[in-house]
Amino acid sequence: MKRFVIKEFLHIFRDTRSMIILFGMPLVQVLLFGFAITNEVKDVKVSVVDPAQDEVTTAIRNSLFSSAYFLKGEILYSQNEIEESFRKGKNKMVVVFENDFAGKLGRGEKPSIQLIADASDPNTANLVVNYANGIINNHFQTLYTNPGLPVVVPEVRMMYNPALAGVYMFVPGIITVLLMLVSAMMTSISIAREKELGTMEVLLVSPLKPIQIVAGKVLPYVLLSFINAVSILLLSYFVFGVPVNGSVVLLLAESILFIVLALSLGILISTVSNNQQTAMMLSMFALMLPTILLSGFIFPVENMPDILQWLSALMPPRWFIQIIKSIMLKGTGLAYFWKETLILIAMTIVFILVSVKKFKIRLA
Amino acid sequence: MNSAAYAIEAQNLVKRFGSFTANDNLSFFVKKGEIFGFLGANGAGKTTAIRILCGLSKPTSGKISVAGFNVFTQAEKIKQRIGYMSQRFSLYEDLTVAENFRFYGGIYGMSRDQIRQKTEEMLGKLNIAELRDTIIASLPLGIRQKLAFSVAIMHSPEIVFLDEPTGGVDPITRRQFWEMIYQAAASGITVFVTTHYMDEAEYCHRISIMVDGRIEALGTPAELKAVHHALSMNDVFIKLARKAVNKE
């Protein structure tokens, strides 16, 4: 048994290319998310239609473009040009000022400013219009209202993530995706490989018990996943300052639980697939995309339609992401997520039972 | 040397992998229409040599030509004129018998009619015309091996290379397999076959015996038995192999 595990270790660790990817991938991803990828909106190109070009419109334009959100685009003259500029993808919004703006304002006629957004990206369009509207309102408010009026002033506090850094959101997600990838996908493929190449038969006739064979295949991946998770945590802590506010021991323990769960899922996939390609496509479509999209990694679960919320409840990553967010960012303890933990344990048991059953049928 | 008379000419063939020498200065000539046995224990370097002759692997040095073409510079020309049956099973297990024939015939550039005709002919010879549309995976190993051989010669190559063609099959099938080899040779195909079954050596016109990457003996089975004062090829081989072990 020991020999067999050692053989499996050597098998994996000797493959330098895979090793580089296994350890390089999480690092690259964390760095990308930390430095490059953000769903905040800034530096959006905005074009202007301004027939009047008087001191008022110039002032408004200045306050728009002095904000971090907007970059000066082109000066346009007609409706046709607006459409064309959107088609070319030149800008995301066009601000259209009315003719004789300052004059009308002086006569108290309430001239209009039109904000036309390219809503093919609705998220950005919505934000951009909101920001621009806010800036313009603010501009007029400071000009025309006297201070000291009785108004409600909100004091906004951002809990857990005062800088609104995207990394906070993504680190738990990346850890989850990687554990899933390495544990579930890799095991399913490595077992399917033995089946495809016929070496599984050899192992099965050996005095090793099936459970030992599976354990031997799986142990190296447990270690690998674990090292991976820890390296992501270290990187996010030291480079991006993502804290671990709760108990580190608890965090690692929950990670191991999730790794075991992912492995049992991987074994289950390998028992139903006849070759590596099938195992891979199954893992890819049945595991990876839902892990990324249905787990709350990028898109908040609460905003999904009810059916999908139910579906996402079946996704182990969803619960795990909640657990790590609670431990790392909120600093809460088991009292706050014992339910989620129990769900993960139950899922693990189910996966193991089903795959043991499948495995036995295949042997019989 | 009249090259027209030889299908394969190898002079001082050397193949090294790093510091390991798999083929150490091999020199041999194979006559056209001959059944040439390439014998040796497992790991003696037979597969390495056969892969070089087929143009799958580049030799380190030597002067080698196959079907009159240089393996260094004209490997693709060689490939048009040879057939190869590898040690690893090479038919697609998820395709039927006929589909395998069609695929391999197709990539050798045979016409649709030629392929159909050859398929019928080959299956007829094997008496398995009814297995035309059977998936390979469901056939017994012996039939698969015969089919693999048929596929390897369906485009009528000048030379066919067989790497351990009878590995793992029963004696009766092996016997039938050798009958197929004789038929191929009779139709003018040069056969280059590796094996570690010494009884099969008796079926070859000429044989070479490899030990530790070198050719230790070369000649007809009768010559070799005479030279080594042995009753069977098995005895010849054991004597040669013992020599190798003694040297170490």
Place this chain on the structure above:
Amino acid sequence: MRIIFYIVQKEFLQVFRNRMMLPIIFVIPVFQLLILSYAVTFEIKRINLYVVDNDNTVSSRSLIQHFASSPFYHIVGHGSDNQAGMEFIQKGKAHQMISLLPGFEKALNSGHPARVQVINDAINGSAASLMSAYTVSIISNFNKEIITSFNPDAGAAAKVQWSFWFNPELDYKTYMVPGILVLLVTIIGMFLAGMNVVREKEIGTIEQINVTPIKKYQFIAGKLIPFWIIALFELAVGLIFARLVFSIPILGNIFLIFLIASVYLLVVMGIGLFLSTVTNTQQQSMFLAWFVLVIFILMSGLFTPVESMPQWARNLNVVNPIAYFIAMIRMVMLKGSGFQHISRELGILLLYGTAILSLAVWRYRKTT
């Protein structure tokens, strides 16, 4: 040409004979499209709010009523203690807490600013900023009412109107479905073609092909074409679903979409095939492909706007085929852009595809 045909024929036979692969290739992606398109949304439709009102006056209740009547806000709890609200946030039951201190109404009545604490769960930074934008806008509406009650003449001097073109309802699915189509087509293209070659290496049949006089480009083309056709077919099915189920507008020319996809597939499949020539096992090639793919997807602007990335990251996108494809397919489908608008990107992709395929042919070794 005939030789390529035989390889293509063989690949199709193998794909259609694999009982497991068929549903994976043809059914699962459709499900994915249906399900995931509903899942991927940054829209915030429901903000769970916890209210702490220690003033308990007409004014404070009026402000809270403003929140209660907004369709976005859902009040999950009332209390008089911030601690209880924090507990809600910690358990994830509330996203936001607003807390009004005693003296709220008194300050307003005496003409002074009144302060309100707004506490957001900001783990998801972008959701938090959107949430707080909503909150601020509700409060400023409230303010406007107060100010006009003091001074009816006050109010904005100019009126701001807005309109959303190409997607007036701001339907997020309109934006995401084309992107998800790209994703599905990419996975099929890149993985199937690449893994297929490595599979032949692993089971040894590639030797039998290498010993034939087949040309290297014929082999690569034979592996490319079947999966190219399958991926385009998949795109067609996906577009039909996008049209029928999601009513995604297809403003541009449908043939242009297929032209873009055909060129794009050359690139991703070229990458898959190239990776397959440098790897020996399916596991390795899958790993590499997955690695490349994840980075490409994340940087492509599929989920997050490209404009928000720093310049160096945008420069990296020059080699990211997914970024080109996503930008083009969204332009053509949603804005009706024509060939002249995307010709530059298309040209780049074509060059890219030619280069990567040549590289794959060059790197493929018949003789080792």
